[in-house]
Amino acid sequence: MSIEKKHDLLFKALGHRMRREILDLIKDAPKTTGMLCEALPGHDRCTVMQHLGVLEKAGLVVVERRGRERWNHLDALPICEIQERWIGPYAAHAADMLNRLKHSLDEEEKLTS
Amino acid sequence: MSIEKKHDLLFKALGHRMRREILDLIKDAPKTTGMLCEALPGHDRCTVMQHLGVLEKAGLVVVERRGRERWNHLDALPICEIQERWIGPYAAHAADMLNRLKHSLDEEEKLTS
Numbered sequence: 001m002s003i004e005k006k007h008d009l010l011f012k013a014l015g016h017r018m019r020r021e022i023l024d025l026i027k028d029a030p031k032t033t034g035m036l037c038e039a040l041p042g043h044d045r046c047t048v049m050q051h052l053g054v055l056e057k058a059g060l061v062v063v064e065r066r067g068r069e070r071w072n073h074l075d076a077l078p079i080c081e082i083q084e085r086w087i088g089p090y091a092a093h094a095a096d097m098l099n100r101l102k103h104s105l106d107e108e109e110k111l112t113s
Numbered sequence: 114m115s116i117e118k119k120h121d122l123l124f125k126a127l128g129h130r131m132r133r134e135i136l137d138l139i140k141d142a143p144k145t146t147g148m149l150c151e152a153l154p155g156h157d158r159c160t161v162m163q164h165l166g167v168l169e170k171a172g173l174v175v176v177e178r179r180g181r182e183r184w185n186h187l188d189a190l191p192i193c194e195i196q197e198r199w200i201g202p203y204a205a206h207a208a209d210m211l212n213r214l215k216h217s218l219d220e221e222e223k224l225t226s
Contacts, residue, residue, distance in 0.1 A: 004130055011128040014195075017117055027199055076200050080212045082127075083196050086140055087189050099193045 003085075006059070010078050013058035018043070019051045023060060023074055030064070030073040116198075119172070123191050126171035131156070132164045136173060136187055143177070143186040 013019055025031055025039050037045050055061040059078045064071040126132055138144055138152050150158050165185060168174040172191045177184040
C-alpha cells in the first residue's frame with residue numbers, strides 16, 4: 001500500500017471523535033470490545049465494532065483473540081510515522097523540547113494570572 | 114478551542130493528499146504561495162490558497178507577510194500534540210526506538226532478499 005493510501009486511511013480514522021475516544025481508552029492497556037461498549041454508553045455494539053474496523057484498517061488497532069474475547073490493542077506506529085514524515089527523528093527532539101517549554105510557560109502563566 | 118475541536122480541524126486538514134503535499138514542500142524551509150503554486154502544477158492559485166487556508170486554520174501553517182509576499186511556514190506543534198495524546202513523552206522514546214528497529218530490519222530484509 002502506498003504511503004498516501006495509508007495516510008488517507010489513517011487521517012480518516014483519526015478524523016472522528018468517537019474513534020479518537022476509543023484510542024484514548026486503549027492507550028494505557030488493551031480492552032475487550034465489551035469493555036469499550038461499557039465505556040461508551042449510548043452507542044450500540046454494532047457502532048463500536050464499525051469504528052474498531054476503521055481503526056484496524058488504518059493500522060491503529062491490533063486485535064488479539066482470546067477464546068471468545070476480542071482484545072483491542074493500540075498500535076502507535078502509524079502515529080510515530082506522522083511525526084517522522086514532517087518532523088524527522090532529529091527535529092522531533094527539538095520540537096519536543098519546545099513543546100515542554102510551551103507547557104512550562106503556560107503553567108507559569110496560570111500561576112501568575 | 115477544545116482539544117476535540119482542534120483535532121477535528123487538524124485531521125480534516127491532514128486528510129487531503131494535496132494538503133499533505135504542501136506540508137512536505139514546506140517541511141525543510143518556508144515557501145511563498147507563488148513557489149507552492151509552481152511546485153504544484155495543474156492546480157490554480159485559488160485552489161492552493163484554499164488548501165493553505167485549511168492548513169492555517171488547523172494551526173499547521175503560519176503565514177509571515179513580507180511586503181507583497183506570503184511566506185508559509187510549517188508549525189509542527191500540532192503534530193507533536195498527536196504523538197503526545199496517544200504516546201506520551203516517555204513512551205514516545207520507546208516507540209521511536211522500535212520504529213528505528215523496524216526500519217533496520219526492513220533494510221536488512223531488502224539486502225538479503
